Amino acid sequence: MEQQKFRTSFGLIRRLLIVFTTGFPDQNFLGAFYIPFLLQSISPKFRKNLALNLLFISPHYYGTLPPNIRRQDFIEAEHQGMLLSRESMIERKVKPHLNQNMIVLDHGCGPGYLASAVSRYCNRVIAVDISSGVIACAKAINGKPNIEYITESGTHLSQVENSSIDLIYSFAVMQHVTDDVCQQILQEFFRVLKPQGKIICEFVVDLQNTGNASINKQILNPFVKKIKERYILRVLGRPFPKIEKFILDSGLEIAKVTANKFDPGEEKSKDAELYYTFVLTKP
Numbered sequence: 001m002e003q004q005k006f007r008t009s010f011g012l013i014r015r016l017l018i019v020f021t022t023g024f025p026d027q028n029f030l031g032a033f034y035i036p037f038l039l040q041s042i043s044p045k046f047r048k049n050l051a052l053n054l055l056f057i058s059p060h061y062y063g064t065l066p067p068n069i070r071r072q073d074f075i076e077a078e079h080q081g082m083l084l085s086r087e088s089m090i091e092r093k094v095k096p097h098l099n100q101n102m103i104v105l106d107h108g109c110g111p112g113y114l115a116s117a118v119s120r121y122c123n124r125v126i127a128v129d130i131s132s133g134v135i136a137c138a139k140a141i142n143g144k145p146n147i148e149y150i151t152e153s154g155t156h157l158s159q160v161e162n163s164s165i166d167l168i169y170s171f172a173v174m175q176h177v178t179d180d181v182c183q184q185i186l187q188e189f190f191r192v193l194k195p196q197g198k199i200i201c202e203f204v205v206d207l208q209n210t211g212n213a214s215i216n217k218q219i220l221n222p223f224v225k226k227i228k229e230r231y232i233l234r235v236l237g238r239p240f241p242k243i244e245k246f247i248l249d250s251g252l253e254i255a256k257v258t259a260n261k262f263d264p265g266e267e268k269s270k271d272a273e274l275y276y277t278f279v280l281t282k283p
């Protein structure tokens with residue numbers, strides 16, 4: 001009973017922490033300005049552990065603490081699970097397209113598990129995220145000499161030069177951005193990719209083609225909607241024709257589309273077939 005009470009209050013604390021650590025614009029979890037300073041000012045001995053605990057606050061990376069498991073054990077298990085699942089995703093979905101000379105862009109890199117796995121198979125990785133806090137966590141947990149972690153605005157890749165990237169991948173990101181942002185990102189992918197370069201990009205597909213983009217229930221109250229958009233993770237599905245239009249409008253071409261198969265620990269909805277991986281090319 002006592003333990004249950006403690007867990008309920010910890011759940012509330014976690015929600016409060018989400019509020020205090022979210023930055024601008026909306027959905028920029030761990031984007032509060034002070035997170036990178038916090039990580040920099042702590043002794044390197046404790047930095048990785050603090051980063052793992054910060055990741056636990058964000059709704060993006062680790063799950064909800066189950067009953068009867070110590071928080072620290074849970075965080076360590078989630079960390080190990082992410083290492084394995086992201087390694088496996090790279091092996092299956094990205095490695096076949098890689099070679100040791102390539103410069104690779106990891107879009108929406110989060111804590112850098114994917115970037116770390118990819119860095120072994122290419123020359124250099126530029127890993128980009130909207131959240132300066134998660135970039136600081138990535139440096140602490142998955143820092144490697146050939147990975148450059150950078151924070152960008154969410155719509156532009158201002159620090160990446162035209163036609164400079166051999167391969168871009170983006171997993172578990174497009175479902176969190178609005179249509180406008182999705183279109184701008186695809187245009188930026190086109191700009192920074194070398195001709196004949198490839199993009200491996202995951203989308204959540206709304207198979208019923210309802211035209212209603214949101215998997216989350218539509219909320220009518222504008223105040224609740226605003227709060228939810230700011231502090232609760234948004235997940236959007238899009239009908240195939242809409243995704244196809246966004247891709248073709250950006251100048252990219254679709255080479256292949258596959259329904260995802262999932263490994264334990266990999267991000268999935270109850271309808272796993274909703275997640276699709278698109279291979280795109282720049283003609």
Ligand SMILES: C[S@@+](CC[C@H](N)C(=O)[O-])C[C@H]1O[C@@H](n2cnc3c(N)ncnc32)[C@H](O)[C@@H]1O
Pocket residue numbers: 028029060061086107108109110111113114128129130131134153154155170171172173176177181
């Ligand atoms: C679910 S996490 C996935 C992280 C990583 N791609 C992975 O699969 O392990 C989604 C990430 O996308 C980032 N993100 C959301 N919107 C973004 C945007 N417009 N530009 C860049 N990153 C974005 C979030 O901050 C978060 O780190």
